[in-house]
Amino acid sequence: MSSSRKTSGNAPQPADPTQTPAEFTFNQRAAAFWEWFSSVSEELRAIQNDRDSGDIPSIVAPKVDEFLPGMAWVFGPGMGEGFHSFTLSGEGIMCRQILADQWLQRSPGVENWTFHASRQPSGTVKDFTIKVRDLKFRPIEFWVTPEIDEEAEEVDLVLWHPLVAEVEESLCSLALFLVLDELNGEFDTTCWIGSVDFSQKRLAESMPITEIKEFIEEARASRGWKMKSPIDSWVNYSTSAEKRTDGPRKDTIGGTSGCWPVLNSFLRDSDAFEDPFLKLGAAWVYLSFPSSFLPKGNQVDAREDMADLITSALEQHRGGIPLGGAIGDRLAYMDFLIFDGDHSIALIRDAASKAGMPDDTRLEFLDSSKPGVPLFL
Template identity: 70%
Template sequence: MSFLSRLFGKGQQSLEHPQAPAEFTFNQRAAAFWDWFASAAEELRDIHNQGDRKQLPSIVSPKVDEFLPGMAWVFGPGTEKGFHSFTLSGEGVMYRQILADQWLKRLPGIENWTFYASRQPEEEVGDFTLVDDDLKFRPIEFWLTPEIDEEKEKVHLMLWHPLIEKAEERLCMQALFLVLDEILGEFGTTRWVGSIQFSQKRLAESMPITELKEFVEETRASRGWKMLSPVDTWNGYSIPPAKRSAARRMDTMGGSCGCFPVLGSFFDEPKKFEDPFLEMGAAWVYLSFSSADLPKGNEVEVREAMTDVIVSALEQDRSGIPLGGATGERLAYMDFLIFDGERSLARIREAARKAGVPADTRLEFLDSRRPGRPLFG
């Protein structure tokens, strides 16, 4: 049985001086967490083997809270006898999923443990009950009628439950996603499940929800659908002509993005936007320069070639990753997520010179509280 704990970053230092923050970068945080886990691995394994798992929150929660605030965690079985697993999860929040993925990529060798950056499917679906007032709702009692969407490579679900007429939709959704995560795993639910509707009647061709995994696997295999992780999925975007302006990045005609939920929040309120990556020592930065500096008709290719040079430099010591880029009516943009503070910025600056980035390029933080500056100034 696993234990899941959602943590919310207690006691984090406020960003009173965004121009000169005290650096505790994501790379430093991840390294500190792995150092601690390596030192505690045998103790945690003994607790698991003895079956007294009530001790785990008091041991693990303070460390996750200190180094990786906001993340959820769960213990489970390992891949071999005597092994155990530890999962750090963003619980469907895109920016946290990206950081959980990066946390896992910094894994040192720790014997007898398996680690995951998203909740994995359970071997057996738990028969648990949610209690809402006097209503006892068993998620395992859902029946569903699937509809295959060939174009979107999704399975849409129409669901019925014996208590569907008595339960609020909020409770139905909560119960459904708890059981879907057990059946398909955290990323599997995001990848394969399309639209969701609840029916007041049990449809004739419905199946118990416990058969969904087999149905999805058969559908995926027969059609050649690929399991794409959310952290590897990019979105195209543009600002509609009627909404374009001289405000920050609001001149964008077209771009691509590896974390659009965050960028979309920025576009909603640029002047008030606060970068959520900052809470774990990462930061969204971008380079901006005149679109006129790009060869007409070849703007995207040249911008991406410069981006590739910078990304290669960042990858040398896991200092950052690309988050996309865009072309605007006035400016062109290159987006990066940095993990090592000023050291990452130095990498970008050095690589940008080699890539031929224009001399008047500016380095900007997506966060509204952090002022930009000339990249080469």
């Protein structure tokens, strides 16, 4: 076994927030957004109360692009007369949705405003129209035949729309999921909708899509289905012996992931991989160390015990969250999403030392352009 390190002292303190940051981390971006929104909240509320939202994009879009690029946003009704809501959404893209949830957790609270990290159900969609390129889709034009998948606890859909025979199916699918988000909200759509097939075969059994929300609510209530938040859903994965090689993490036997779409993209082609979290000031990092360091027969639990100590330190300072881990033929891995750059790395280093991790532990970035370093310098 490799030797373990002794504790290295107290956790480092955050940098002085009055100083210009050397890096624009996610924590700094979120703080800057909330400071800006708080300063214009009454102006935005007045515009919304006057029902004249023409100036809203010119006020909001530049700031979202500056602080949280790539995120979608929308205003909506609040909890009472004269109250409003603001939604920031990753539009179903897992990595962005994780950060939207973290953005919401950092809300300082703004008087007269409610905030959401995913698109909420619309009050009514009777006259709603979705535009996709030059095409217009109305909810009442979608007819759906639902079929319950008891094992997956989902509802599969067979759909028909007048434009299906005229345009590519991908456009109809895009419009469909925008409509479902309006009807059910983003999380409910992600959680409860399974496979989707456009076909006329079951048109005689179909119902207007506006009735699907009630159908899903009855199905899940009668069967006791529990809501599974997409950002709290973990994937187990494994690699067969013949596919394990000497590339980055190619020795992996099996593991878990809290953001499988991103990790899967890395595992397919690590040389070309670009970390999508970097654009928003976050980063996927992982610790690697010899798997021989872990006690035989108890490798997974031992790794998770050390990872829990690191996670606790990160979460205490809002420095990051766990994203899983893996056991390989040669190395073991712990995955984290960090929100505060060098400060988060310092938290990991200090907690890893206290957890007794081996001297030859390395900190690696998932992004191919960022070189890894020994964790204990």
